[in-house]
């Protein structure tokens with residue numbers, strides 16, 4: 001099991017961090033606004049590059065040595081990797097992990113401009129997770145300015161394709177996680193709670209090839225691919241009821257399958273020769289992941305005249321609540337109470353890049369971002385009062401892990 005060093009941050013350091021972030025509130029907000037104003041939907045390579053460049057300039061403004069690596073992927077975007085407090089030794093680092101892409105297409109900002117009201121800052125992509133990209137830089141800057149030296153080097157990886165499954169970011173996440181003693185994932189919190197378990201995800205396409213026939217003249221000669229797909233969907237969804245679901249705070253279990261798209265057929269008077277459905281799969285443990293693989297590998301047609309073909313795989317493995325995850329969480333909880341708030345934990349069905357880290361057995365704590373709500377939705381916002389305590393927490397974790 002991973003051992004957490006017995007470094008304590010003195011009360012005066014925590015107080016100094018709180019004061020620092022309170023005084024920096026306006027400039028941190030300015031940085032957050034600047035980040036959301038560069039709209040960066042996944043796949044918009046130009047916008048992504050602009051944002052990564054902006055962040056690398058902001059990182060260079062911190063009064064510390066920083067190594068900047070921009071990884072440009074044509075037609076995808078630009079990943080950004082920053083290295084601070086590098087002591088030259090090959091010791092493992094603390095990795096801060098996040099992403100710069102959002103689900104909001106360009107132009108969303110025109111329809112829903114940045115708006116501050118009732119202690120909340122509304123903006124597309126602010127909660128998930130541009131405010132937290134700003135938070136990562138601010139936490140490092142605070143330690144530099146207050147002369148608090150972290151026990152290890154601190155790397156920041158901000159990928160650009162997380163929202164679409166990290167097809168190109170995954171290898172980088174794994175590269176950096178392999179160099180890390182622990183990974184702090186700055187994804188949004190859930191009502192202020194960190195995420196100590198996340199389900200894994202996968203996508204499968206089930207295709208049916210039937211036999212076309214005239215629906216009026218000789219329907220018996222046909223084998224409907226649509227009927228076959230409908231029956232398969234029914235069968236797959238029944239698994240959701242059979243699987244023991246537990247979403248309590250400390251435990252996560254249960255397979256969930258969702259046929260999210262369906263298509264097929266040509267005309268109403270033709271028995272459909274082809275149809276397909278795309279199925280999203282969620283699972284809480286590697287055991288369940290293997291069950292899901294088996295379910296799809298062993299699908300048999302109801303109508304033997306129909307040919308089924310199945311394509312798909314696991315995308316993100318589950319983030320399981322291991323002993324290491326719990327240790328990190330307890331460490332963070334202790335600091336939070338010193339800062340003046342209660343840090344609770346929860347488990348969620350959605351996956352993040354933290355899932356890849358977990359699969360490598362590197363200790364990970366996810367959902368450390370600023371409190372708010374409305375990820376991927378029109379009411380996306382952060383809670384302004386939460387910035388100082390959350391930034392103090394992240395800085396304290398960097399300083400002690």
Ligand SMILES: [Zn+2]
Nearest residue numbers: 128129187188
């Ligand atoms: Zn996110």
